[in-house]
């Protein structure tokens with residue numbers, strides 16, 4: 120369990136990124152922080168592995184205040200996936216995946232074996248292992264980023280807009296892969312996005328943020344849709360627009376679900 124207690128963060132230049140943020144992220148589930156640019160998502164995410172330390176308040180992992188933990192050791196136990204994959208360009212894929220294991224003192228052969236296994240877990244063909252990152256597609260590079268983050272089998276996985284830079288089709292593919300992985304691996308995932316559809320798809324808990332890390336609403340996607348807290352949330356999740364207002368139309372004996380603009384969204388099962 121990750122717990123934020125009354126967190127505030129003001130950077131050295133005086134920017135207040137987070138005012139007063141409290142939240143519990145249950146273990147073995149995915150919490151998505153979603154909000155517009157600059158609302159403090161990345162700042163909050165990076166507090167979990169102490170890339171950013173709060174100015175006030177505490178972050179606890181399994182009831183332990185992480186301010187008391189060694190930063191380097193903490194980071195090696197928490198997987199981190201960034202938007203631009205963050206791979207080392209001059210190192211082969213397999214060596215990128217194995218990096219943290221090697222830093223942890225695992226011998227070369229064992230590190231490679233584990234890295235090949237985790238590449239398979241994330242759906243990467245072994246033949247890509249000896250390529251360099253630039254020789255891979257954007258989607259493949261992101262998978263390598265995920266493999267690298269999972270290689271030490273961390274309990275916590277931090278993902279900062281990991282699918283933001285790939286095209287919509289690859290993005291959908293990576294999203295469903297992540298859902299599959301989560302069913303298989305059961306990690307505690309903190310995921311940052313500005314895309315509400317992605318948040319609803321991936322999140323067990325979705326946290327909608329306003330500027331300064333203010334929580335507009337936190338809850339399961341269905342609960343947020345059923346009872347949006349206010350007009351801000353209603354508008355943010357698109358309830359004021361057509362595509363969330365679905366209704367059923369009969370057509371040739373089938374029941375088609377259409378949005379307010381009449382665009383078909385799917386078919387109701389009999």
Ligand SMILES: Nc1ncnc2c1ncn2[C@@H]1O[C@H](COP(=O)(O)OP(=O)(O)OP(=O)(O)O)[C@@H](O)[C@H]1O
Pocket residue numbers: 130131132134135136154155156157158159160161162163313
């Ligand atoms: N190192 C820093 N020094 C000063 N201000 C910072 C620093 N990092 C972030 N900020 C500011 O803190 C606020 C929150 O930034 P943060 O990156 O957490 O937002 P975000 O929601 O992740 O945005 P985005 O979606 O654009 O990445 C912004 O106003 C940003 O400019």
